[in-house]
Structure formats: structure tokens, C-alpha cells
Amino acid sequence: MTADMTAEMEFDYVIVGGGSGGATLAARLSEDRKVSVCLLEAGGDGKDMLIRLPIGAALMVPGHPVPMNNWAFETIPQEELAARRGYQPRGKALGGSSAINAMIYTRGNPKDYDHWARLGCTGWAWEDVLPYFRKSEDNSRGADDYHGEGGPLQVTDPQSPRPISRDFVAAAEAVGIPANGDFNGPVQEGAGLFQLTQFHDRRRGERCSAAAAFLHPVMTRANLEVITHALGRRVLFDGRTACGVEFSRRGQIRRVKARREVILCAGALQSPQLLMLSGIGNAHQLRAHGIDVVQNLPEVGLNLQDHIDTVLGYEVNTTNLFGIGLKGGARLLKALRRWRREGRGMAASNFAEAGAFLSVGDGAEGWPDVQMHFVVGRLINHARTIRPGYGVTLHTCLLRPKSRGWVRLGTADPSDAPMIDPGFLEAGEDADLLLAAVKRGREIMAAPPMAQHVIKDHDCAHVTSDADLMAVLREKSDTIYHPVGTCRMGGDDASVLDPQLRVRGVEGLRVVDASAMPQIVSGNTNAPVIMMAEKAADMIRQARLGG
Template sequence: MTDTVDFVVVGGGSGGCAVAGRLSEDPKTSVAVLDAGGRNDNWVVTTPFALALMVPGKINNWAFDTVPQKGLNGRIGYQPRGKGLGGSSAINAMVYIRGHRSDYDQWASLGNPGWSFNDVLPYFKRSEDNADFGGEYHGKGGPLSVNKLRTDNPVQQIFLQAVQEGQFRYREDFNADEHEGLGIYQVTQKNGERWSAARAYIHPHMGSRANLRVETKAHATRILFEGKRAVGVEYRQGKELKQIRARREVIVSSGAFQTPQLLMLSGVGDAAALGKHGIAGVHHLPGVGQNLQDHPDFVFGYMSDNPNFNGISLGGIPRLLRAISQYRRERRGPMTSNFAECGGFLKTRPDLDVPDIQLHFGMAMADDHGRKRHSGTGFSMHVCLLRPKSRGSVALGSADPLAAPLIDPNFLGDPADLETMVAGFKVTRRLLETPALRALQQKDMFTEGVESDDQIRELLRQRVDTVYHPVGTARMGSDPMAVVDARLKVHGLEGLRVVDASVMPTLIGGNTNAPTIMIGEKAADLIKAELRA
């Protein structure tokens, strides 16, 4: 079965949804989106609280593992990634963060014209419909709804009291001229429901745009080439192997793990490595799958008898039933929680130009991504390193397109990362030791008796893992290890672009969903300009 459209977008995640939604605004441009998962338009996705069902398991989740991590005592890490329309924006904690101005200025300085903060700000604003903030940094009327939380959780005020007691800076808006400080996060929600990239850019148009075709349960197996030109995609849907042709371009938006995997399966990557799997090389591009960066994260966990925290307890059942009833009536209350309701950005040293750690204050006691359950209620405090020096990689485990790739974030591989995490641990503990937060703590689950730097280092190696922000494996640049140019076109090939977090040359200092949507918005503009020309 072969069909032909102008653009084939492989992967309906944050970048893919944005670029496909924008390109299909022109009725003369035909776009097909292929996604290996489902439509992701049911209550499990739209109810924010249900992320607790998705992140620990296989619901709408690829649930990848890493290879053993040398810096983490040989432990195997866990990498949840969204599966289905919306990608990871359908299972994430919905925190709306763009990163620091300097992150994008650095991209531009690395030989990527058009990617400075002033260049990308219009695309953040274009995507955004911010219910709370306006002015020069925010957009109104865009497809992506951004709101304050509707949980009405009184613990937020306890957190803000702790911020004051610890003499930390308070920050109301993390996406304005500065973002250092602590406060309450805005989220990608509308009327108390999750607003994924699919809900913003794809779902509203699936029945109404004749030029937009969306194929779910469609697992791309390889990009089709004629010479050096990408001309289509082969994909498996059910038991059938199908092909779809692209008149203009194939756009790969499969994320930081599966974009390099698909490129390599298609013969684009390090020729020697591909040869070991019997894959014929189409184009030697040694940077494919290199430069993986992710935020290493440590979680403090406490049991607490405060009734506004979540957990597993008989006493919590009536509260849960009340919360479900309130959510059905008002779309407010505990079921609208993204768990990571509060947090912010801090410096581990006063001489730093920008914050180097981020906190997420969680309304439940999380252990191993929620995969290890404890009875009772409690809370968590995440601290992650924003600009790690460690670099990892994604490689093929086999030539089987349905097999998972080999993911090596190389957490704490650079000794400097461990030392900054030690400093971040201490800063976070200073917040946790304020009277307001001390009063919430019944039992310290992981850090009791850990005082010396050596004890902290050992605990970090035992417990650090991802906070779900992998990027960089098809990075943008002009040097020999770059995969795409500043227009996101794959070097040395025609008709092939990458539009997702894998193009980021460096990891931004914050959550990666909003920046990936921005990349999709900008890519659509670049393509439209070329079509006009």
C-alpha cells in the first residue's frame, strides 16, 4: 500500500504535532503523521492525576531502560517516553518552562544562526495561550493552553512560606526576563485538563482538514531513499508492512532516542557501526546518536500525615472519591494535580551567571519513578542538574526496528557533575530544613544520617536517575559531528529534516516540552518560507 503526500511526519510528539499542525493550515499542503501509539484522547491522558498510571508502566509509554550506568554503580536507569499522539506531552508533569535566555544565545553562538533567544521568543509566544501572564514574554490565543494549577492545594502556601523562611528568592513567572527563584509552576492545562501537543495541534483538525492524515499504531521501520534523497517511509501497521511517499520532505520527529534509531536503521549514521548490524550505509554521519544529554535527578522522599498529600492508604480512599467527584463537577481539586506543583531554579554558587539546579516539589512520595510503592502518604523534592557536562549516546542494539535502542545517558560520567549534584543536594536540604517543611516530615525515607560529602556522593550514585529531558542526539551545527544544519535539514541528504528535541545542541536549563514545541513552530516557518520561495 503506497500513498503520496507532500510531507510525512514520523512521530506525533511535541515537535511533530506542532510542525504537522502548522503545515496543514494551508489546504494546498498535504501532511501525513505516523505514530506508533494510539490517539491519546481518552480520560487517562486528559486527567492530569492519571500520569501516576502512565509514568511507572506501559500505558502510553515506551518505558525504556538504559544500559548499566558506570557513574551510578552499574545500575540500569529507567526512561519513560510518551507513546501515541502528543508523545511525552501526553504523559509528562505538564510544567511549562522555556529555559534561560542564555541557553538559546549559546545555540546561536555554536554556529546556528536564527536560534538566539530573541529569534525563538516569537515562536514560544505564537504557540502559547497564557491565561495568567501577558506582556512582551507571553502569547495569547495560541494552540497550547498554559494556566495556573487548579488543585487549590494548601501545601503550595506552606512551600512558599518555606521559601521565605529559607530566604530564597520568590518567582511568580519562570518564563519572563529572569527565572531564578522558587514558586508555583504554570502547567499545560486548560479547565483542569491536560493540554498535550496533540490536543493543541492535531486533535482539533483530524476530522476537518482533508489535507491532514493521521495514522496511529503505525511504527516506522525505515526511511526510503532514492540516492541521497529521502522519498518516503516504510511502516508496520498491525500485520501489514506499508509505504507512504513524500513529494517534498520526510520530517523525523521521533524524539531523542528513536530519531537517531530510525536514522541508523535507514543507513544514516556511523558507517562502521551500521555495518556491524548488516545495514547498508546511505550516508556516513558519525554524529547520529552521539551527544545525548539529560538532567540527572535526585529525589528526597518523606512520609507525612498532612491530608493534602497523595499516597496509598485506606484513609485516603474517601478523599480520592471526593476528589473524583469534584473533578467531574468542577474540573478542580486534587485530580488536576501534576504532582510537581512547586519548584524553581537556584544557583549552587553565588558567582554563577545562571541557575544550575532545578527543584520539583511533588505532592506524593515518589520512589523509583513511582515503580516502588509504599503505603501511606508523603511528598518528594527533586533536585536536578541543569547543564551537565556528561555526554552519552544512543546506539542500535540490533537491526530489528521493533527492538529498543541502546540508551546510555552516561549519568555522572563527568566528575564535575557529581560535585555540582553534591552542592545541589545541600542547597535543597537547606530548603527542606526550614520550619515550614520540617513540620510536614514524619519519616525521612532516603537521606537520614547522610551528612558528609562522601556519604552524599555515595547516595547520589545509588539513587540518581533521569527527570525525563533527553536531548541532543541529532544535534544542530556545522561541524563534522553535527547531524542537521540551522534549518534542521540533515547534512548531506535531501528531503530530510529532524524536528524534535534531538536537534538541541545543548540541554536547556529547564523542562523540555515547551522548547520542543517551539522547535516545531519554527520548523514550520522555515519550511513555509522555502515553499513560498
């Protein structure tokens, strides 16, 4: 469907943001031909080669010299991280961050969702959400009690994992971490290779972003309008009812009406920004920016949670991975040809091929508090710093940090980035837990068979004490790209959303993305956001039918 941009458009549902939540929701809502759906996305169509090619993430994530499919945000200086500004890459295209991420398919832990229910999020316990995980999935291993088959999202094992990734798993076993062939099965704890959101059909080896899975195949539906390069500016209200969205496109400001609902899916950093620009948030802060207050909701933008992550690099004695050397260019060209032909080989890699879930604290049994990502290349400063040679990187992150941050308006201009403060390590127990986790990771890297590969420890060779290691952590830690919680849902009046994802105090407005999470999940966040959108589609459908 192609809208007449010179006329005022009107649809039943207007969705702002075409990321994992928005792409999934637009596709599911438009299955009902009795309703019309408009999706606004600030970026492009999410179909370019850099997105389809898994190793294209290495060019998109850094965000420089020119951001490609990436908002490339920065945080304010982090006091506990040597006053450094953190980096917050977020996807800017249909598919959102699923268009630029490492394609890892993990759901978190069942206890995460049972905890959501205890926090007042009725209907979000594990038994409630598992059917939606299974519904979305087309797992190459087939269907079972935990996995689905035939859904839009293709999930598969790594196409051609590097041998050193399997050595990482063996080294983890050597220090007492059990092998785990399925982090989304009956047990999360252990070490293994990640499953990936990657095509295993005729498009084998290509990235399966949320847009590629859900949205691109249905773009020709007559009741679905997708408008790219459209930046949401604010939600429009008739009294206290959301009735449309104002957006800018190619230098012009437009409006689109919503007969039933406006749904924000702009992510944990930009959905609260949009709410505040629309007059929903802390009334005092909004008035300071000259914004008329529609609803005073002080928690909008608060409760920001992210997985703080320490990145340690090692030089290794194998060149069968990503690196810069005399043979690197020729090897890459060969890998690209194989990927185009077979969908396999190094170009099909997601970089973070292996990982582990484990506990180093005193938490509940079966609820790991640490995740590791093993990357088959040397990753420095989010791939923004390049060094010659061949190496690997170990990421170690806290799964349930106590620290909380915030998102606020920097200005009242919708085209300006929000102010972001993750508050990393502001809770002292986070620093203690991260130190213990990194020490555990160093044990893995020193164990056979990893020890036989390591030539040089780039970051910790000088470390002789916990104080030395803690200083390294403050210099080498940042996000692992999982911000959530800034429009949290809950059963209490202070929450931004109710358990139906409706914004409190107004009508006709929901938020469906990671910002709605009351507490961060114990794993990567892409699959949980897709699940949330699947569930939200049913909620919205039931509301329309009066259920």
C-alpha cells in the first residue's frame, strides 16, 4: 500500500519504530484484514547487503566514520568507569537492533518471567510467555516442548563455527562449567555454541532480522503502510486520548491519524524520549523544556538497566578467525564467495559464536547471574579501534545488575539524541560481582585447550591483585547493548505501563519494546522483545474484539 503523502493519512493503528517489536507487531496486527496499520521507521528498509551479511555488523556497530543503520548514541560520563562516555549503538532501519546485532537467540531464564509476574505483571510468567516464544520460532532442530517450528523467525546453529570456539567450550568444562547444547532448553547454565537468528532455508547464512522474518514478506498487504525515513516527533492527543503521530520525513512535518491506538516501539532509549516529547513524563522536567504536560508520570525514563560488560582481548596462535594480516584480505574474499555460494564459512559467522551462563554470586539455583560471549576476533572499543594481528575477545557481563540509570531529554528537538546515564557500577555489589565473574573468565582462558592458543594477554598481563584487576574493569567495561526498563510495566500506580502495556493516565497509547521490561532478562534481549510483540498483538486484538 502506498499512501498519498500530500493528504492526511488515517489508520486503525499507528506504530512508531520498526525494530524487533514494531516489525513483529505490524506484521501480526495486519494479519487481520479488517484493520489498517501504519508503521513509521526513522531508518531505511533493512534490506541492504551489510545487514544481510552477518559479518557486516563489524562495519555497522562502530558507528564511524559515518553511522550506517545505527543511531550511535553516547552516554554521559560514567563516574565508576573512569569518567568515560559509554557507547550505545542502536539499530536504525527496519529490524532495529536485530539488523546490526550478533544474531544471538537467547530468551533469558524462566525465573526472569516468573519474577515479572511477582512484580505485578500479571500474564507474564514463564508459562504465559513460552507459547509466544515457540510461536515466533522456526528452529532448524525442529519442535519440542521448548522450541517451535514453522514460525517466521528462523533460528539455527552456527553455520561454520571456528574450531577455537569449541575449544572455549572445552576449556569451560575443564574448570567445572558443564557443556550445554541448548541455552533455551530445560537448563540455561553451562557453556556452548549459541543458536542464531539466521536463515537456514534458501537464503541460508543470511541474517534473519525481525524485519526479514516478519515484515519484509508481508509488505505488499493492502492494509499495511510502511513509511521509512520517518522520524516520530510526538504523539498527538484529543484530550487525553492518543489520536495520531506527528513525524518528519525529508524535511517536511506530517501527521498520521490513529482511529484505535498509537503504539510506541522505538526502544528503551527512544520510546521514553517520545513520551516526554509528547507531554508524558516528569512534569517539572517537561515544563523546563517548554513542553505542555499531558500526564505527569515521573518514572518515564527511569529504571534504565543494562548488562555491564567487561571486554578482555588475547592474542592467539591461530589465524583461522578474524584478524588483520598479510593473508587476511585474500581469506576474506574467499569467505565472501563461499557465503554467496553456500551460506557457510567465515562470512556467515556472528563473531560471538560461543558463550556460557554461570553463577558467581549467592543467587537462586538455576538462575545464572553471569553471561560470557566468546568472540573470534579482537574487539576493541566496540570495534572502533583496529589493531593488526589475530586474537579473540572474552566478554563477561552481569545478568541482573543492581545499578539503575535514566534517560532524559537533552533538548525539546526530536532530532536530538536523548541524554543517557546507565549508572554502571553505581551499586557497589555490582563491582564485586563483576570482579568475581571476570576472574572466572580468566580461569577459562588459562585452562586447556584455550591456554595452548593464547600468546599474549593484552589487558591483564600486569595484574597481580584484585585492585589491579578492578582498575582494568573500570577501563574495559561498557554496555553489551541490552538497555531496558525505561517505561516499565507493573501492577503499581507508579509504573509507566499496566500489564497490558497501556500507558497509565491516557487512552489509546501503548509501548511494546524492551523499555517495558520491569527487570532485565538474564540473556540477550532480542528474542524477548519479539515475544513481547507477539503477546501484545493478541492483547490488542482482544481489546478490539471486546475480550
